[in-house]
Amino acid sequence: MKTIYPLLIFIFSFQAAYTQQNIEDFKKIVDTTGNQELKLRYLDSLIASSRDNIDDFVTYSEEYIGLAEEMKRYDDAVRKGVRVFYHINTLQNRNKDALTLIERLQQHESKLKDSFLIGSIYLKKGGAYYSNDFDKAVENYTKAIEKFGRKDSIFVADSYLFRGQSYSALGNYVQAVKDYEKASTYYEDRNDKEYAISTRQAIAVIYSINGFYDYAKRLRGENLEYSSRNKLYRSMMVSLVNQAFDYKKQERYKEQEEYLLRALELGSKHEKNNLFALVNINSSLANLYARLGDKEKVKTHLDSISAKMEGFNENPELWTHYLLSSSHYKRLIGKNREALQDMIKAHNKAKEWGDKDATLDIKRELPELYSLNNQPTRSYEAFREYSHLKDSLFNVQRTNSLLYFQTLYETERKEREIMEQESSIRMLKMENESKNRILILTISSLSLLFLIIYLYRNKVYLTRSKRLQESFSQQLLVSQEQERRRISKDLHDGLGQSLLLIKNKIVRSEDENTKTMVNNAIEEVRSISKALHPFQLEELGITKAIENVIYQLDESTDIFISSEIDDIQHTFSPEKEVNIFRIIQESVNNIIKHSQAHAAKLIIKKSKDLIKIVIKDNGKGFDFSEKYNDLTSLGLKTLKERTKFLDGNMRINSEKGKGTTIDFIIPIT
Numbered sequence: 001m002k003t004i005y006p007l008l009i010f011i012f013s014f015q016a017a018y019t020q021q022n023i024e025d026f027k028k029i030v031d032t033t034g035n036q037e038l039k040l041r042y043l044d045s046l047i048a049s050s051r052d053n054i055d056d057f058v059t060y061s062e063e064y065i066g067l068a069e070e071m072k073r074y075d076d077a078v079r080k081g082v083r084v085f086y087h088i089n090t091l092q093n094r095n096k097d098a099l100t101l102i103e104r105l106q107q108h109e110s111k112l113k114d115s116f117l118i119g120s121i122y123l124k125k126g127g128a129y130y131s132n133d134f135d136k137a138v139e140n141y142t143k144a145i146e147k148f149g150r151k152d153s154i155f156v157a158d159s160y161l162f163r164g165q166s167y168s169a170l171g172n173y174v175q176a177v178k179d180y181e182k183a184s185t186y187y188e189d190r191n192d193k194e195y196a197i198s199t200r201q202a203i204a205v206i207y208s209i210n211g212f213y214d215y216a217k218r219l220r221g222e223n224l225e226y227s228s229r230n231k232l233y234r235s236m237m238v239s240l241v242n243q244a245f246d247y248k249k250q251e252r253y254k255e256q257e258e259y260l261l262r263a264l265e266l267g268s269k270h271e272k273n274n275l276f277a278l279v280n281i282n283s284s285l286a287n288l289y290a291r292l293g294d295k296e297k298v299k300t301h302l303d304s305i306s307a308k309m310e311g312f313n314e315n316p317e318l319w320t321h322y323l324l325s326s327s328h329y330k331r332l333i334g335k336n337r338e339a340l341q342d343m344i345k346a347h348n349k350a351k352e353w354g355d356k357d358a359t360l361d362i363k364r365e366l367p368e369l370y371s372l373n374n375q376p377t378r379s380y381e382a383f384r385e386y387s388h389l390k391d392s393l394f395n396v397q398r399t400n401s402l403l404y405f406q407t408l409y410e411t412e413r414k415e416r417e418i419m420e421q422e423s424s425i426r427m428l429k430m431e432n433e434s435k436n437r438i439l440i441l442t443i444s445s446l447s448l449l450f451l452i453i454y455l456y457r458n459k460v461y462l463t464r465s466k467r468l469q470e471s472f473s474q475q476l477l478v479s480q481e482q483e484r485r486r487i488s489k490d491l492h493d494g495l496g497q498s499l500l501l502i503k504n505k506i507v508r509s510e511d512e513n514t515k516t517m518v519n520n521a522i523e524e525v526r527s528i529s530k531a532l533h534p535f536q537l538e539e540l541g542i543t544k545a546i547e548n549v550i551y552q553l554d555e556s557t558d559i560f561i562s563s564e565i566d567d568i569q570h571t572f573s574p575e576k577e578v579n580i581f582r583i584i585q586e587s588v589n590n591i592i593k594h595s596q597a598h599a600a601k602l603i604i605k606k607s608k609d610l611i612k613i614v615i616k617d618n619g620k621g622f623d624f625s626e627k628y629n630d631l632t633s634l635g636l637k638t639l640k641e642r643t644k645f646l647d648g649n650m651r652i653n654s655e656k657g658k659g660t661t662i663d664f665i666i667p668i669t
Helices: 004-032 038-047 054-068 074-091 096-108 115-131 135-145 150-170 173-189 191-210 213-229 233-249 251-269 276-290 295-306 317-332 336-355 358-371 378-507 510-530 535-540 540-554 574-595 625-628 635-646
Strands: 558-567 599-606 610-617 649-654 659-668
Touching: 004 038, 038 054, 054 074, 054 096, 074 096, 074 115, 074 610, 096 115, 150 191, 173 191, 191 213, 191 233, 213 233, 213 251, 233 251, 233 276, 233 535, 251 276, 276 295, 317 336, 317 358, 336 358, 358 599, 378 510, 510 659, 535 540, 540 558, 540 574, 540 599, 574 599, 574 610, 574 635, 574 659, 599 635, 635 649, 635 659
Parallel strands: 558 599
Antiparallel strands: 599 610, 610 659, 649 659
8 A cells, every 4th residue: 555655646746747748838839830720729738738727727718719719710719718707707806807708709699600609608798797787697697598599408597597696686586586496497307406406495595585484494395305305415404504594583593403403414424525514504503502501512513613614714604603603602601802802703704704694693792792891882882883784684674575575566467467468469369360260161151152053053054964965865866767767768669669660671671680680779778778777676576676687697697696585575665666676786786897706695584674685795895985985986875875765774894805795774664
């Protein structure tokens, strides 16, 4: 173990020497180089190496900022300015210089893109004003809150915290409490429990300042529970000590003792290194026991902190408490002269500290100590000072309380007015929205009504057009049949008879060639006549006429045509019989012309209410939609029109290469 210490000393000495050598090298480069980029980089290295030397750290930082501005690297300049601000403003106590630096950097705000840097300018500027102009501090903290972005929530929380402190210093406690609550919410969202509880403690202090001890106690109870749950022992100690201080002001010394002892026990277990808190608690206990006249306990707590006070020479707060305790103890043991001397020292430390409550405690003790030391004039003067300060603090507290309630009332009144205005705005908005909805609904309803009327009229027009088209098609078919019948009759009765007379004359002349030609002409006229109008319907009836046409077609083609035909004689009117005959005739002719089939079949089945006609072949088939939409193909359309004339249905099942089946369903009426 003995050999380790020299080794550690050697290592630290070597490291210090090496660091010092680096600093000297960096300085030479900074002083000699003409390369601004290089100079800026080594200035940054000098800043990093000089953190323990405040003056050097500030000097190099200021030089870096100036060079960065010259190079128009404004982000780097502002970032360094934000970091060095605390050293200039607080550690060097150069408040004006710190403010001047921040205001200079603020001129580059429009060139910055990082919300953290922009917000930090106003955060630091608020800090510069905090010591001398709380109104401007509030103004800049407010701007900082506005400038920080979403990613800067921790700095937004700090801005609310510092603005709350500024409002508290201005006596605007209502706004201070609101800012503390907002800061606490931000800290909790970031799981920063220490700061979250510290803001709540600040709220409790505001309640205490204004004499609202019950509110403060309730809030501290919540803080203690929160701190205990999260093992925040330091925060628990602060809450306990602050509550003990409130009990002291209320002269509830038993409760004060209880809370101070709880704080001391907590600190002894979990905060042994927190000498500041332990010294503060022990000195407060010594003062309490001195007030209660318990010499032994006063001495016990004084002895526990006497040896530690040398480490707090620069802390007026602790020395105020310690000297006050010492004065109380010396008075208890009859050393009135030394007690007075310690109380005067405590008074000076309290002035340095600036705490009015501690000053009031001391001024309350001084008149009696002067009297015990046979200084009646000084005793009287001290009593006057005590009375004046007491009345002043009482008036301040009363004024603060009145201001608090007045501010609270004004705030609530304004909030109520705002709520009423917002309610009125919402009502107007709802009315406008309701009117707009009614207008939109009316327009939509009218539009829908017009659309329905238009669609209905269009449907009626289309239906009427369709009916007219169907009626025209059916009339056309009837007219066509009538015309065919007339032409057929004219051919048979006129041209046919003339050809027969010619034939008879030729027979007499025994001219065989001419006779043959005339016979052929007569047969052709008969064939055309039969095709134009099936007189066999009238002569044989529809069933025999269909059988006859199937037989003739079978005989005249290579396609084998079979049939299964029920008797449908006298089932339909002559006009319908003609259309049924034409449907079968045209369907079979289509098979012969287009199907390339080897066989075909006709089936006619009669039932009670309808007849079913099935015509099928084993030909090449076709695409129905393609054929039906072909303007040059009128066969299918004619079949469909004839079926409609019969009030029937036509169904075609055909695929290319798989033949065709046509079904006709015709009702019997």
